[in-house]
Amino acid sequence: MNAPLPPELKLGQAHAAGALDEAALLRLADLALDLAKAQGADYADIRFGALVTEYLRAREDRLEQATARTDRGFGLRVLRGGSWGFCGASALTEAALRDAVETALANARAVQRIQLEPIVVEALPAYTARWIAPAAVDPFAVGIDEKAEFLLAVTAAARDAGADFCTASFLGAREERLFASSRGSRIFQTRTRVQPDFSVTAVDKASGRFASRDSLAPARAAGWEHASACGLIEEARRAAEEARCKLFAKPVTPGKRDLVIAPSNLFLTIHETVGHSTELDRSLGWEANFAGTTFVKPPMLGALRFGSPLMTIFADRRQEGGLATIGYDDDGAPAAYAEFDIVKDGVFQNFQMALGQAHLVGLPRTNGCAYADNPRAFPIQRMPNISLAPNAAQTSRDDLLAGVEDGLYVVGAGSWSIDQQRDNFQFGGQLFYEIKQGKLGEMVQGAAYQGRTLDFWAGLDGLGDASTYELHGVFTCGKAEPIQLAPVSHGAPCARFRGVEVLNTDA
Amino acid sequence: MLSQDDAQTIASSLLSRSNADGCEIVLSGMREHNLRFAREGATTNRTAERISLRIASHVAGRVGAVEIASLDEAEGLAALARSEEIARALPRDRDYVPPLGPQRYEESLRYREATAAAGLDVLAAKAETVVAEGARRGVATFGQIASGAGFRARATSAGLFAYERASEIELSTTARNFRDDWSGWAGAKSNDAEKLDAPSVARRACAKAAQSETPRDLEPGGWTTIFEPEATAELARWLLHALDARAADEGRSCFSKKGGGNLRGEKLFDEKLTLSSSPRDAFAPEAAIGFEGAPQRARAWIDRGALATLYLDRAYAKQTGAEPIPCPHSFRLAGGDATLDEMIRATKRGVLVTRLWYTNMLDPRALLLTGLTRDGNFLIENGRIVAPARNLRFNQSLYALFGKIEALGPAEPTWSALYDEGLAAAPPMLVENFGFSSKSGGI
Numbered sequence: 001m002n003a004p005l006p007p008e009l010k011l012g013q014a015h016a017a018g019a020l021d022e023a024a025l026l027r028l029a030d031l032a033l034d035l036a037k038a039q040g041a042d043y044a045d046i047r048f049g050a051l052v053t054e055y056l057r058a059r060e061d062r063l064e065q066a067t068a069r070t071d072r073g074f075g076l077r078v079l080r081g082g083s084w085g086f087c088g089a090s091a092l093t094e095a096a097l098r099d100a101v102e103t104a105l106a107n108a109r110a111v112q113r114i115q116l117e118p119i120v121v122e123a124l125p126a127y128t129a130r131w132i133a134p135a136a137v138d139p140f141a142v143g144i145d146e147k148a149e150f151l152l153a154v155t156a157a158a159r160d161a162g163a164d165f166c167t168a169s170f171l172g173a174r175e176e177r178l179f180a181s182s183r184g185s186r187i188f189q190t191r192t193r194v195q196p197d198f199s200v201t202a203v204d205k206a207s208g209r210f211a212s213r214d215s216l217a218p219a220r221a222a223g224w225e226h227a228s229a230c231g232l233i234e235e236a237r238r239a240a241e242e243a244r245c246k247l248f249a250k251p252v253t254p255g256k257r258d259l260v261i262a263p264s265n266l267f268l269t270i271h272e273t274v275g276h277s278t279e280l281d282r283s284l285g286w287e288a289n290f291a292g293t294t295f296v297k298p299p300m301l302g303a304l305r306f307g308s309p310l311m312t313i314f315a316d317r318r319q320e321g322g323l324a325t326i327g328y329d330d331d332g333a334p335a336a337y338a339e340f341d342i343v344k345d346g347v348f349q350n351f352q353m354a355l356g357q358a359h360l361v362g363l364p365r366t367n368g369c370a371y372a373d374n375p376r377a378f379p380i381q382r383m384p385n386i387s388l389a390p391n392a393a394q395t396s397r398d399d400l401l402a403g404v405e406d407g408l409y410v411v412g413a414g415s416w417s418i419d420q421q422r423d424n425f426q427f428g429g430q431l432f433y434e435i436k437q438g439k440l441g442e443m444v445q446g447a448a449y450q451g452r453t454l455d456f457w458a459g460l461d462g463l464g465d466a467s468t469y470e471l472h473g474v475f476t477c478g479k480a481e482p483i484q485l486a487p488v489s490h491g492a493p494c495a496r497f498r499g500v501e502v503l504n505t506d507a
Numbered sequence: 508m509l510s511q512d513d514a515q516t517i518a519s520s521l522l523s524r525s526n527a528d529g530c531e532i533v534l535s536g537m538r539e540h541n542l543r544f545a546r547e548g549a550t551t552n553r554t555a556e557r558i559s560l561r562i563a564s565h566v567a568g569r570v571g572a573v574e575i576a577s578l579d580e581a582e583g584l585a586a587l588a589r590s591e592e593i594a595r596a597l598p599r600d601r602d603y604v605p606p607l608g609p610q611r612y613e614e615s616l617r618y619r620e621a622t623a624a625a626g627l628d629v630l631a632a633k634a635e636t637v638v639a640e641g642a643r644r645g646v647a648t649f650g651q652i653a654s655g656a657g658f659r660a661r662a663t664s665a666g667l668f669a670y671e672r673a674s675e676i677e678l679s680t681t682a683r684n685f686r687d688d689w690s691g692w693a694g695a696k697s698n699d700a701e702k703l704d705a706p707s708v709a710r711r712a713c714a715k716a717a718q719s720e721t722p723r724d725l726e727p728g729g730w731t732t733i734f735e736p737e738a739t740a741e742l743a744r745w746l747l748h749a750l751d752a753r754a755a756d757e758g759r760s761c762f763s764k765k766g767g768g769n770l771r772g773e774k775l776f777d778e779k780l781t782l783s784s785s786p787r788d789a790f791a792p793e794a795a796i797g798f799e800g801a802p803q804r805a806r807a808w809i810d811r812g813a814l815a816t817l818y819l820d821r822a823y824a825k826q827t828g829a830e831p832i833p834c835p836h837s838f839r840l841a842g843g844d845a846t847l848d849e850m851i852r853a854t855k856r857g858v859l860v861t862r863l864w865y866t867n868m869l870d871p872r873a874l875l876l877t878g879l880t881r882d883g884n885f886l887i888e889n890g891r892i893v894a895p896a897r898n899l900r901f902n903q904s905l906y907a908l909f910g911k912i913e914a915l916g917p918a919e920p921t922w923s924a925l926y927d928e929g930l931a932a933a934p935p936m937l938v939e940n941f942g943f944s945s946k947s948g949g950i
Contacts, residue, residue: 063597064822068589069574073557086553090576103554107542110628114638116548144571144596152598165757203758208765210758210872286545288649288690289681292864295948376555417865417900419879421949424900426877428869448869448877450900450945480551481543481651482925503944505869505902 019050019070020176022188025092029180032076032097037182039105041078043121045181047330048074048092049375052176054140057169058151060159064167066144075375076100080108082118088376121356122365124332126184131327133191135223139172142224150228157233158200161240164210168198168236170227171475177330177375185332193323193487195219195475196227198236202243211246211445213239213430216264216412218472219487220321242431245443252432252447254504258407259449259497260400260462263470265429267490268413270388271477273453274306274313275490277422278342279369280351281381284360291479292420295453296348298361304348307457312389313343315352317368322385323473323487329370330379331355337368338384346457354381373484380480387471387491391463397494400462402438408447408502409433409440413472415448426450428505446506462496469493508536508623508658509558509578511670518662521562521583527591529565529606530664531800534558534578539655539925540627544634546647554627562586566594568603602822606663607800613786615671615795622674622700623656630654633705637680640709646691646716648709650680653925654700661800669796675925676700678708681882682716683950689722689895690950691715692862692882694737694922696930698792715861715883722895722950723886729940731857733850733887738880740921740933741863743782743840745876745905750808750834752817756827761874761906762814771814777912778812781841788839790920790932797833808835836929843915843934850914850937852890858899859885859892874905879947898950899943913937 025048036044050072057065074097075088085108087100151168158166172194179187196217203210217230261269281287282294296304317325317335328334331354341349351361354370371382401409412430419425428448434441473489509517518532536559542552560583561574571593573586630652641648656674661667679694693711697703734742754760755769762770784793785805797803799821807815816832824831851859861883869875877900884896916935923931 062600062602063569064600065572066570066593066597067572067574068593070576071559071574072576075553075555083549084551086551086555088553088555090557107540107552107554107627110626110631111542111549111552113631114544114548114635116546116638119549144593148597165759201759205758205763205767206765208758208763208872210763284545285647285649285683286543286550288545288683289543289651289679289692292949376553376557378551378553380551415867415869415877417867417877417879419898419900419947419949420864420881421947423949424879424898424945424947426900426902426945446870452948482539482541482653483927501945503902505875506873 019052019072020048020178022178025178026186028092028094028097029178031094032101033180033182035098035101036078039101041080041105043079043182044077045179045332046074046076047372047375048178050176051374052140052174054172056147056151057167058155059167060155060165061152063148063152066148071374073375075372075377076104077378078104078108079119079121080105081112083108083111083115084119086378119356120359122358124183126181127187127328127332127334129187129327131189133221133325135192137224139192139194139224140174154198154232154236158198158236158240161237162244163200163240164203165201166198166236171195179328179330179332181332187328187332189327191221191326192223193219193221194223194227196230196232198232200236200239200243202247204247209247211243213243213246214412216430219323219475221323221325222321246445249443249445251506252444252502252504254502256499257502258404259500260404260407260409260435261495261497262411263492263494264412264472265410266492266495267472268416269427270313270386270490270492272416272418273422273425273456274342275383275386277453278351279381280353280357280361283351287479290481295421295423300348302347302349305346306343306348306454307346308460309346310460310463311343311346311457312341313386314341314389315384315386317384319385319471319489319491321471322489324383324385324489329368330372331366331370333366333368335368337366340367342386352381352383354379357381371486373486377484380484382479382486383477383488385489388493388495390466390469390493393465395463395465397464397468400464400494400496401435401440403462403496404435405437407435409435423452425453446504448503448505450501450503456497456500459498459500460495461498464493464495508538508656509534514660514670515662515668517578518660521587522662522664524584524587525564525664527564527566527594531563531606532662533561535657535659537655537657539653540630541651541653542627542630542634543651544638545649552627560586562590564590564594565605566591568599569594569597571597602826604821604825606665607667608665609667610669610800610802612669612795612802613804615786616792617673617698617794619674619699622654622676622698625654625676625700633678636705637709640713641682644713644717646682646684646713648680648682650678652678655925659796661796667800669800671794671796673794674698676703677922677925678703678705679922680708680712682712684716688950689716689718690882696922697920718895720894722897724946725858725886725896725899727899727943727945730943731854731939732941733854733857733859734936735861736919736933736935737862737921738860739840739936740931741866742905742908743838743933745866745868746782747808747835747838749874750817752819753823755817761872762817769817771817774813776809776812776909779843779912779915780809780812780909781807782809782838783807784835784838788932790918791837791839791930793835793837793929799833801831801833803833837931839918839932840934842918845914845916847916847935850916850935851887851892854887855889857887858896859887869902875902876905877902898947900945900947901942902944903942908938908941911939913939
């Protein structure tokens with residue numbers, strides 16, 4: 001791992017610049033939950049939340065946008081007679097809460113006409129807790145002028161190194177939540193995340209061709225210290241050279257090749273092929289209309305050979321810097337529930353579950369995978385951090401390259417696409433390099449790799465050790481209707497895969 | 508939902524308290540409902556309201572913006588002050604444009620009171636017709652129905668005030684056979700709840716799914732393909748996204764000209780291709796108020812195959828001395844006279860595609876798109892549908908695809924998610940040699 005699992009997180013410290021009035025919200029929570037139970041709810045929970053964001057974007061020598069945003073609201077969920085009912089609003093007032101109770105219960109009654117099977121939820125213990133994720137430098141305490149200057153330095157570095165165009169951006173977010181349930185839970189949580197980014201473009205007007213190179217810097221649950229220390233300015237210089245190189249690089253030779261994939265690309269493949277395919281709500285058909293279903297079915301638990309014995313994929317909510325690292329999920333389940341193997345030594349072990357799903361596969365309870373992307377959204381099953389375990393044996397990236405006669409080394413996330421059951425996928429990348437007789441060779445362009453999920457993971461025959469492990473992630477994993485966007489991280493070492501179909505997308 | 512008068516009162520009050528050189532206020536809000544259902548019936552649902560107040564302050568050629576989820580006066584004033592503080596902290600913008608003055612907007616046709624009033628009970632009744640049709644046809648049904656109404660108001664210190672309301676309702680349904688080895692899909696969307704024909708959506712989806720024959724495996728390659736309107740709209744939307752004047756002029760676009768400049772005016776596609784937007788479109792009315800408050804007008808983006816119009820924001824318009832043209836969200840791909848049956852009868856061997864999934868751009872210069880088919884492919888042989896066919900991935904240049912269109916049917920309204928990418932109207936479309944690149948096991 002690139003960092004040990006964190007010590008016990010500090011409790012009892014309210015965030016200095018919190019957007020929520022905690023005492024007032026506790027009173028509103030008591031009001032709403034008591035009223036819901038009195039009016040017939042069998043169970044009720046409520047999420048109050050505020051999301052504070054700051055977004056700046058520079059392009060070339062201009063600071064193009066600077067916006068500070070605070071979104072706020074609540075979402076009340078009731079279970080009555082085997083049907084959910086939900087109501088959310090922006091206003092944090094007693095009148096809004098009273099209206100929400102009435103509406104949520106009315107909604108539960110309204111859907112009973114199509115409730116073919118009753119919703120049943122497990123009784124989670126009640127928790128009273130406060131959880132705050134540490135950020136070394138509060139991004140909201142860093143001046144806008146300093147952030148603007150930083151982004152303009154990134155774009156200047158790229159242009160000085162030969163880029164024709166460069167955009168650089170910074171997104172900082174602080175999420176504050178109160179979860180309260182009719183079983184007695186009262187959980188306050190605060191976490192911060194940042195996403196520094198750039199994209200560099202080189203243009204050859206004579207030929208009409210252009211090539212881009214996006215930053216490899218990961219989004220991270222951290223503060224400004226991550227943005228300032230991730231080497232964005234130096235990377236922008238390098239990216240400008242690489243974009244120009246990409247413009248004139250030779251086309252990739254298509255065909256079956258062996259790939260060594262860097263964590264900066266592999267994280268997205270893990271996300272799409274393993275993360276989404278092992279979501280229980282997809283397997284049950286609850287996402288069939290939009291996000292899709294999955295080839296993974298409940299009878300496959302403990303039996304499906306997902307990949308080679310080198311493949312262990314674990315879920316957690318504790319990795320430092322993980323975008324899904326938190327104390328409790330949005331059903332009020334503790335992070336400890338979300339410590340499990342999804343795949344162990346190549347064999348499928350566990351679905352990801354939220355409240356009300358486990359009994360459908362004969363399991364006793366949720367494993368803590370619920371999230372609502374804003375308090376007015378209905379919480380659904382979302383990924384915790386999901387990562388590929390590194391090799392316990394010493395294995396460097398060069399050791400993996402050494403085992404390839406004729407292959408490609410893949411760096412950075414590019415285009416991505418996968419079918420609705422998570423089988424046929426196709427991924428691009430930022431940079432592709434030839435591997436010849438075990439050594440890195442020339443850059444090539446126009447490459448993408450395509451495969452079938454189980455075949456791909458069966459071809460995993462080399463795994464880097466902890467020294468090659470990196471944590472990457474996305475702010476905006478999309479699922480559900482209406483669409484919800486969830487932050488999630490995936491750790492991975494370098495890894496080698498045999499016999500993967502490589503396309504030349506220019507052909 | 509704020510009335511026009513209330514929105515104007517709030518905006519005017521804030522503008523009067525501004526200490527900046529210029530100020531822009533955007534107020535928006537909505538109330539929406541949705542419910543989802545799957546094999547066992549209802550899964551999730553919600554009624555939700557949200558409100559947003561966005562303030563952009565202009566100070567000495569710099570713009571800082573703050574957005575809050577409140578109409579509270581004290582919070583609004585704090586946001587106003589903060590936006591001015593942000594503006595003062597920024598470097599001067601050489602492409603600075605001041606707040607927009609009064610504009611003339613077209614009448615907005617996107618609001619119906621009955622749709623705004625449709626609550627979860629109305630949606631549940633419509634969903635029940637879908638579930639009932641599935642039971643009648645012996646297939647499992649999964650879907651979502653959603654409705655909502657919202658407003659948006661914009662006011663500036665230069666005297667602009669604009670207000671617009673919109674309502675939408677949408678239903679989409681996936682049906683799967685009980686062997687779980689075949690599926691079908693249908694959807695519909697409208698501003699008008701009374702025009703949403705839930706039984707028709709249910710019948711179409713369930714009829715596609717209720718296939719007893721084993722789906723055929725098709726070999727990748729170039730195929731004669733008929734796209735149903737939703738699939739055509741999905742492809743056309745990628746064209747719409749590419750119509751950025753700045754990117755084209757800078758050499759970063761499929762519409763860039765070699766040596767410099769853009770390809771506006773040149774015939775790039777089949778002359779059957781006309782892609783347009785209009786606030787008055789009967790099937791897919793565009794919003795009257797566009798990006799940055801610029802008015803949306805009736806515009807042809809691609810006119811009989813020729814690139815007619817590119818969109819540009821106010822900053823780039825100022826730089827180039829052009830008029831700003833807001834980017835479109837709603838569109839119509841003009842249709843033709845061929846019916847779907849005629850296209851099928853004209854096909855010796857081909858595939859009928861219901862919808863597309865996970866489309867993504869592989870190469871923006873060549874408009875090379877990847878994606879997959881989903882929820883209802885059918886093999887056509889000698890002019891008849893003969894069997895269901897498994898899904899395929901495609902890698903296809905949209906230049907080549909739209910460069911030769913064999914036939915178009917009449918355009919019809921298509922489905923899209925609530926408040927997502929506007930409305931669209933598109934026809935069924937017959938093309939030759941569509942590039943399917945690999946098989947998919949996904950159903």
